[in-house]
Amino acid sequence: MTLPLRIGTRRSKLALAQSGMMQRAIGRALGVPEDEIEAAVPLVEIVTTGDRIQDRRLMELGGKALFTKEIEEALLDGRIDIAIHSMKDVPAEQPEGLCIAAVPEREDARDAFISRDFASFDQLPFGARLGTASLRRQAQALALRPDLKIEMLRGNIDTRLRRAADGDFDAILLAVSGMTRLGVTEHIREKLSLDAFLPAPGQGALAIQTRAADIDAPLNARWVAALNHPETAVAVAAERGAMTALEGSCRTAVGAHALIEGDTLRLTTEMLSPNGSARWRRAGELFQPNEADARALGQRLGGEVHAFAGDQEVDPSTLDG
Numbered sequence: 001m002t003l004p005l006r007i008g009t010r011r012s013k014l015a016l017a018q019s020g021m022m023q024r025a026i027g028r029a030l031g032v033p034e035d036e037i038e039a040a041v042p043l044v045e046i047v048t049t050g051d052r053i054q055d056r057r058l059m060e061l062g063g064k065a066l067f068t069k070e071i072e073e074a075l076l077d078g079r080i081d082i083a084i085h086s087m088k089d090v091p092a093e094q095p096e097g098l099c100i101a102a103v104p105e106r107e108d109a110r111d112a113f114i115s116r117d118f119a120s121f122d123q124l125p126f127g128a129r130l131g132t133a134s135l136r137r138q139a140q141a142l143a144l145r146p147d148l149k150i151e152m153l154r155g156n157i158d159t160r161l162r163r164a165a166d167g168d169f170d171a172i173l174l175a176v177s178g179m180t181r182l183g184v185t186e187h188i189r190e191k192l193s194l195d196a197f198l199p200a201p202g203q204g205a206l207a208i209q210t211r212a213a214d215i216d217a218p219l220n221a222r223w224v225a226a227l228n229h230p231e232t233a234v235a236v237a238a239e240r241g242a243m244t245a246l247e248g249s250c251r252t253a254v255g256a257h258a259l260i261e262g263d264t265l266r267l268t269t270e271m272l273s274p275n276g277s278a279r280w281r282r283a284g285e286l287f288q289p290n291e292a293d294a295r296a297l298g299q300r301l302g303g304e305v306h307a308f309a310g311d312q313e314v315d316p317s318t319l320d321g
């Protein structure tokens with residue numbers, strides 16, 4: 001591998017903010033002077049299926065890898081050398097020939113409550129309209145408040161914030177991490193508890209992907225060592241282990257979150273029925289975890305949840321949007 005190292009990214013504002021941060025970090029790790037980073041580790045913008053289709057729920061589009069496939073094809077074709085993804089968007093299985101080389105330190109994993117008129121989730125009036133396209137957020141909100149009316153809300157973060165500000169919804173839910181990276185945290189009225197709104201596996205984390213064959217190239221080894229955050233990588237391994245066992249997808253309401261305190265990892269994972277009336281949850285701990293043990297814990301707990309919950313997948317044809 002030689003410079004330039006081309007970084008593939010989606011072109012949404014959030015994706016560009018994230019990949020811009022990683023571009024600078026990679027450039028610095030390689031000792032590139034600030035004013036040469038743009039040329040030495042250039043960003044290559046790639047439009048994904050998930051970006052092209054904005055008017056439907058992700059589950060209706062079918063298939064996995066909606067936000068990653070075209071970028072992964074560019075990696076495999078050699079048009080780019082590194083890809084930056086939101087971990088939450090990365091399917092459980094890596095395509096043949098690719099790998100996640102580094103997992104940078106995670107941002108706040110919580111969900112944010114955003115509303116023009118109401119200061120907190122608990123203050124929403126009876127029958128309030130909540131905008132989200134996430135089956136997980138829908139089910140978790142309905143578990144607490146079955147009276148809420150869930151309405152479909154997709155689009156990028158700016159679009160969603162504008163619709164909340166316009167009063168199209170009484171409230172919306174977004175990841176705190178995305179809002180932090182975009183510098184729009186002033187819209188957050190409340191950070192929702194990890195317990196009530198157990199985040200999606202990998203929420204708040206990024207994945208830096210490369211070709212497996214190039215992982216040991218000296219140039220790659222340098223930025224991998226600088227950017228990988230072992231605690232985040234272990235926590236995410238546990239969450240993604242649970243996701244695999246739960247067969248988590250955008251058709252199921254699945255949460256998983258791992259925290260490392262001192263020497264101990266604590267993982268919680270759950271599945272909900274889409275209307276929130278049933279909830280299956282397991283938690284477990286690991287002392288001095290490594291990635292393989294964390295993944296195994298996730299698979300075990302996720303498997304237990306799956307065994308009790310059965311198949312909670314939603315048939316997209318039954319949705320009215």
Ligand SMILES: NCc1[nH]cc(CCC(=O)O)c1CC(=O)O
Pocket residue numbers: 086087088089173174175177178202203204205
């Ligand atoms: N569902 C889309 C998506 N994928 C990643 C993020 C940003 C949060 C993250 O980095 O995990 C978002 C927006 C959101 O959930 O509000």
